[in-house]
Amino acid sequence: MGNALLQAPPPPAPAAYTDSTEPLSEKNFRKLIAYIYEYCGIKITPKKRTMIDGRLRRRMRVLNINNINDYCSFLFDGGTASAETEIVHFINAVTTNKTDFFREPVHFHYMQKHILPEFQGHGRRKIKAWSAASSTGAEAYTIAMMLDDFCSSVGGIDYSILGTDICTDVLGKAINGLYPDVMLDPIPEEFRRRYVLLPTDPSRREFRIAPRLRSKAAFTQLNLMDNGYAFDRDFDMIFLRNVLIYFDRPTQAGVLTKLCDHLRPGGFLFLGHSESITGIKLPLDTVANTIFRRR
Numbered sequence: 360m361g362n363a364l365l366q367a368p369p370p371p372a373p374a375a376y377t378d379s380t381e382p383l384s385e386k387n388f389r390k391l392i393a394y395i396y397e398y399c400g401i402k403i404t405p406k407k408r409t410m411i412d413g414r415l416r417r418r419m420r421v422l423n424i425n426n427i428n429d430y431c432s433f434l435f436d437g438g439t440a441s442a443e444t445e446i447v448h449f450i451n452a453v454t455t456n457k458t459d460f461f462r463e464p465v466h467f468h469y470m471q472k473h474i475l476p477e478f479q480g481h482g483r484r485k486i487k488a489w490s491a492a493s494s495t496g497a498e499a500y501t502i503a504m505m506l507d508d509f510c511s512s513v514g515g516i517d518y519s520i521l522g523t524d525i526c527t528d529v530l531g532k533a534i535n536g537l538y539p540d541v542m543l544d545p546i547p548e549e550f551r552r553r554y555v556l557l558p559t560d561p562s563r564r565e566f567r568i569a570p571r572l573r574s575k576a577a578f579t580q581l582n583l584m585d586n587g588y589a590f591d592r593d594f595d596m597i598f599l600r601n602v603l604i605y606f607d608r609p610t611q612a613g614v615l616t617k618l619c620d621h622l623r624p625g626g627f628l629f630l631g632h633s634e635s636i637t638g639i640k641l642p643l644d645t646v647a648n649t650i651f652r653r654r
Contacts, residue, residue: 379426383412387431391415394435395453398446399525400584400610403453414452418445451528455605458494460501461545463600466629467505469647470596474627475509478595479516486510486518488596491618493522493578496533496568497542498598503572504550521590523581533578536568583614593623600649601631612639619643622653 383391391411392403403411415427422445424430433442434449461467478486486506490499499522506518524530532538543566546555556567581588583602597618603611615628619642622628628643628651630636636643636651643651 377425381426381428383408383415383427383431387428390431390435391453395450398584399450399454399582400607400614401454401605402607411453415449418448418452421448447527451526454526456494456524456526456529457601458497459545460497460542461547462498462501463632464545465632465648466598466600466650467501469650470505470627471509474596475506479509479513483595484516486516486596487591487594488518488520489590489594489598489621490520490522491581491583491597491599492602493524493530493533494526495529495538496522496536496576496578497538498522498600499533499576499578500536500554500568500572502596502598503568503575504546504554507554507572507575508550518575520576521594522576522578524578525580525582527580530578530580533576534573536573538566538568540564540566583617584610588617588621590621592621593626594621595623595626596629597622597626598629600629601634603630603634608638611636612641615639615641619653624653626653627651628653 388408388411395401395403412427415430419425419427419430422430424433434445488502488506490502493499499520503520506520510516510518522533543551543555554569554572556569558565599618603614606614615636618628627646630649632649634649642654644654646652
């Protein structure tokens, strides 16, 4: 009988991921929302419990943890480098990152008609803007389009843009400047021709911001709850739109006070159209709806 070639049996296929569907306990939900508030100032109400549950289950699948309460134990009691790293992914998962190009366009119209001509009249040679909750970068690049258009038309003025966000996932997308084509519609046609690169293959259904603008924008992580912000204190414009709605009043006051410290006298702060500074003592004067000027 001849010798047969012996072969090891193939390894068993990995077991398919299964979610135990055990509900998030009340104790763990309270721990989660307390941590979110302490870490980034966002108040999560009981109405958001289903949202939190769903977003965490996506993280569980990545980690192959099939019980949501086991995930909470790993997050808070793991005591390992992996658990510390997971905190970043956890915050990325639970924060909301809604953004569009030219969102709330009245702000950009006011900038074009009033603020930028004033800067020119005062002999400004550089304009510095900060998108303080930049998400994937649509707001920062919208500002860049407006500034580049103005500076190119008048000559002799440069600009730079800082974009910050707590979520590391969206910052990577902002740096890359690549967006799905469904986000193209709000961008005016003349700006599309100058600042948007379309793929040669239309089936890719995406576009990219031109290098000319990407070179003017820097993106970095920032937690608005930090005691201080390690950035310049002479910004001409700061945008913090549709973020304060997630904070309670004391947190709003603290964040706005720190931002004002980075806004030069005569500079402008833009908030979301549903936000207000009423009752908060700040060195700001209202110049238009949700547009404020630093004294």
